Amino acid sequence: MILNKYFLGIYFTVCSILHSFSQETKPLTGIDSSEVLNEVLITATRTKSQLSSLPLPAQIINKETIQQSGSMRLGDILAEQTGLITVPDFGGGEGLQMQGLDSQYILVLVDGVPLVGRSAGTLDLNRISVGNIQKIELVKGASSSLYGSDALGGVVNIITETPKQDWHGTLNYRAGTLNTHDLSFNTTYGNDKLKLSLFGNRYSSSGYDLTPQNALQTVEPFSNYTAQAKLAYSFSTATSASLSTRYYRQSQEYKASESLQGESSIEEWNTHLKLNHQFNSAWSSSLELYATQYQTDEYLNDEADASLNSNGFYDQRLLRPELRVRYQPNTQAAFIAGTGYNHETLDRTDFSENPTFNSAYMYLQYDATYFEKLNVIAGGRLDTHNVYTTQFSPKVALRYPISNSIAIKTSGGRGFKAPAFRQLYFDFTNATVGYTVLGHQAVPTALAAMQERGEIATILVPVSTFDNELKPESSINLNLGVDYSFSKRLTFSLNVFRNSLTNLIDTRIIATKTNGQSVFSYTNINESYTQGLEFNFTANAIKNLTISGGYQLLYAKDKEAEAAFNAGKIYARAAANGSSFALKKSDYFGLYNRSRHSANLKLFYNIPQYRMNANLRATYRSKYGISDTNGNGYLDNYDDFVSGYGILDFALTKNLGKHLQLGVGIDNVLDFTDAENITNLPGRLYFGKLNYQL
Numbered sequence: 001m002i003l004n005k006y007f008l009g010i011y012f013t014v015c016s017i018l019h020s021f022s023q024e025t026k027p028l029t030g031i032d033s034s035e036v037l038n039e040v041l042i043t044a045t046r047t048k049s050q051l052s053s054l055p056l057p058a059q060i061i062n063k064e065t066i067q068q069s070g071s072m073r074l075g076d077i078l079a080e081q082t083g084l085i086t087v088p089d090f091g092g093g094e095g096l097q098m099q100g101l102d103s104q105y106i107l108v109l110v111d112g113v114p115l116v117g118r119s120a121g122t123l124d125l126n127r128i129s130v131g132n133i134q135k136i137e138l139v140k141g142a143s144s145s146l147y148g149s150d151a152l153g154g155v156v157n158i159i160t161e162t163p164k165q166d167w168h169g170t171l172n173y174r175a176g177t178l179n180t181h182d183l184s185f186n187t188t189y190g191n192d193k194l195k196l197s198l199f200g201n202r203y204s205s206s207g208y209d210l211t212p213q214n215a216l217q218t219v220e221p222f223s224n225y226t227a228q229a230k231l232a233y234s235f236s237t238a239t240s241a242s243l244s245t246r247y248y249r250q251s252q253e254y255k256a257s258e259s260l261q262g263e264s265s266i267e268e269w270n271t272h273l274k275l276n277h278q279f280n281s282a283w284s285s286s287l288e289l290y291a292t293q294y295q296t297d298e299y300l301n302d303e304a305d306a307s308l309n310s311n312g313f314y315d316q317r318l319l320r321p322e323l324r325v326r327y328q329p330n331t332q333a334a335f336i337a338g339t340g341y342n343h344e345t346l347d348r349t350d351f352s353e354n355p356t357f358n359s360a361y362m363y364l365q366y367d368a369t370y371f372e373k374l375n376v377i378a379g380g381r382l383d384t385h386n387v388y389t390t391q392f393s394p395k396v397a398l399r400y401p402i403s404n405s406i407a408i409k410t411s412g413g414r415g416f417k418a419p420a421f422r423q424l425y426f427d428f429t430n431a432t433v434g435y436t437v438l439g440h441q442a443v444p445t446a447l448a449a450m451q452e453r454g455e456i457a458t459i460l461v462p463v464s465t466f467d468n469e470l471k472p473e474s475s476i477n478l479n480l481g482v483d484y485s486f487s488k489r490l491t492f493s494l495n496v497f498r499n500s501l502t503n504l505i506d507t508r509i510i511a512t513k514t515n516g517q518s519v520f521s522y523t524n525i526n527e528s529y530t531q532g533l534e535f536n537f538t539a540n541a542i543k544n545l546t547i548s549g550g551y552q553l554l555y556a557k558d559k560e561a562e563a564a565f566n567a568g569k570i571y572a573r574a575a576a577n578g579s580s581f582a583l584k585k586s587d588y589f590g591l592y593n594r595s596r597h598s599a600n601l602k603l604f605y606n607i608p609q610y611r612m613n614a615n616l617r618a619t620y621r622s623k624y625g626i627s628d629t630n631g632n633g634y635l636d637n638y639d640d641f642v643s644g645y646g647i648l649d650f651a652l653t654k655n656l657g658k659h660l661q662l663g664v665g666i667d668n669v670l671d672f673t674d675a676e677n678i679t680n681l682p683g684r685l686y687f688g689k690l691n692y693q694l
Helices: 005-019 063-069 074-078 421-425 440-452 463-467 559-566
Strands: 058-062 084-088 094-098 106-110 133-140 154-160 166-176 180-190 194-205 222-234 239-255 260-278 283-302 307-330 333-348 356-370 374-385 391-401 406-417 427-429 436-438 456-459 473-487 490-502 505-513 518-524 528-542 545-558 571-573 580-582 597-607 612-621 624-627 640-642 645-656 660-667 685-693
Touching: 058 063, 063 074, 063 133, 063 612, 063 645, 074 084, 074 094, 074 133, 094 106, 239 283, 333 421, 421 440, 436 440, 440 456, 440 463, 440 505, 440 518, 463 518, 545 559
Parallel strands: 106 154, 436 518
Antiparallel strands: 058 133, 084 094, 133 154, 166 180, 166 685, 180 194, 194 222, 222 239, 239 260, 260 283, 283 307, 307 333, 333 356, 356 374, 374 391, 391 406, 406 473, 427 436, 456 505, 473 490, 490 528, 505 518, 528 545, 545 597, 571 580, 597 612, 612 645, 624 640, 645 660, 660 685
């Protein structure tokens, strides 16, 4: 599908109608008018809003914090935020867990448009360089009312540098342990009409090996490149256009054994075209066209006989036009409405077909202030789809300042997550072990073919179960919080949250094979919830010293499992004599890979007389379960857990003259590693960096 004349015709017809409204509306002085607001956030409402007055649980990570940390990739920054856990995947990459919800439920945006390429549900955060990030906006809780599927648990929006007036440039270089090199440049130019920015980054590493006794490295050597360009042009004071394009490529050695070796590559591009028009002080609109492609290729050669052992590929594409209109009749109220269309395709190894997802959507949001204090945001979004049923996602949020020091806020909304391509169309058999994984839609045909070949011993789930469509997962999210300022030097916030999830898509054994292995598929089975609280504080008690930190308490449980433990129906086997005993309600720990406690503490110290900045950053994650070792199918206190651990990072920067900044640091000062369970922590890393303002 392409953006055709019909869609453009609708846009310009709407523009003409809106332009006919009175040109004499009062000057815009409300939410969007103040460009000097401190910590302005866009993601939560799709309009400029002051973070301190937002009724939603949200956070901004600014450029200064990113630069002072010395971090190279997005995952390093996010791992230090309250309630965010970076979870390693099988290839050394990292996904994100938010409020106890996995990476597949967290939408990741770059400049307001989504990244694709979730080959196994995880979107690898290591794809994103921090070299040109202006700020990172985090919105926790269901955000499908604006962003649709994948935003069930929250949104991360990476906002890159916008072109500036006149000419500016920066050069950044960091080198460190593991032969790691990160080189980037960013240059911008602007005048009254035209603005342009260019960014380039190269990142490489020799990888690392947490298991020297094994012939394979934990992470093989790799190198990747990122290039991004932004162009903005103002046709008049009322009309402007912008074009942004980004390209990413990575190459990495790929080894499965001493004799099976090859290479894997990732290539990604996206283009974002946007046209803005301000009809008058009340009406404005944006027309966007976004296109992206993410593809991977990997192969393994058998060096023993110089033959091709395997070859895999993944090619996902997304095209999305969207029209958005904003109306602000006065300083106390604003409306935003949008409509768009998603056309998504995937061509992948081991799929029963090449699927296409087509979905249309529209949303409406109302943002108003009553009684000069009560801020109300209400809205909803309707998504239609060619595969799953129509989804409606409402949301409402309130904030009321009791005094100048304290404000309460609450929000509630529905989020949903559409079935992923792999959950519908996967048709994969492991050649070595012999198990099979089938997508929900692939089961009837694939299982019948396996029966004809004599591969099926027993069918455990009736095939008729898969005649019904796989339903989208959904969640009701509730947040209740309070912001309190003791003074300008000490502030804190507390947020209590709950996510109640239904129609969860779970992996289930549907048949056994004659080779003793199983056939797995995906079905809507269980319901679960995550709930807890988050606490954040910032203190400036001592001159030039800023202390901030946070803590999350999390309970994540399966409702069916909870009921079974409460009824005394779950048993475990004693290690001493092998006898079975009933487990109690308190023995049920919850969902896998969720820590009950997590915390962070950051100390930033400015030494103006030496033009230096030093910081010490600590994170902690308590124990979490990884496997069921007593065979009852649930995670209880007698199963295997990863012990709690802490990470300590240090960085020091010094300015030399007006243009040069040097820095040194140590990541993972305590040299923590866990080769068996935590593959994204290679141990203590030393680095030095240089930043030059051109």
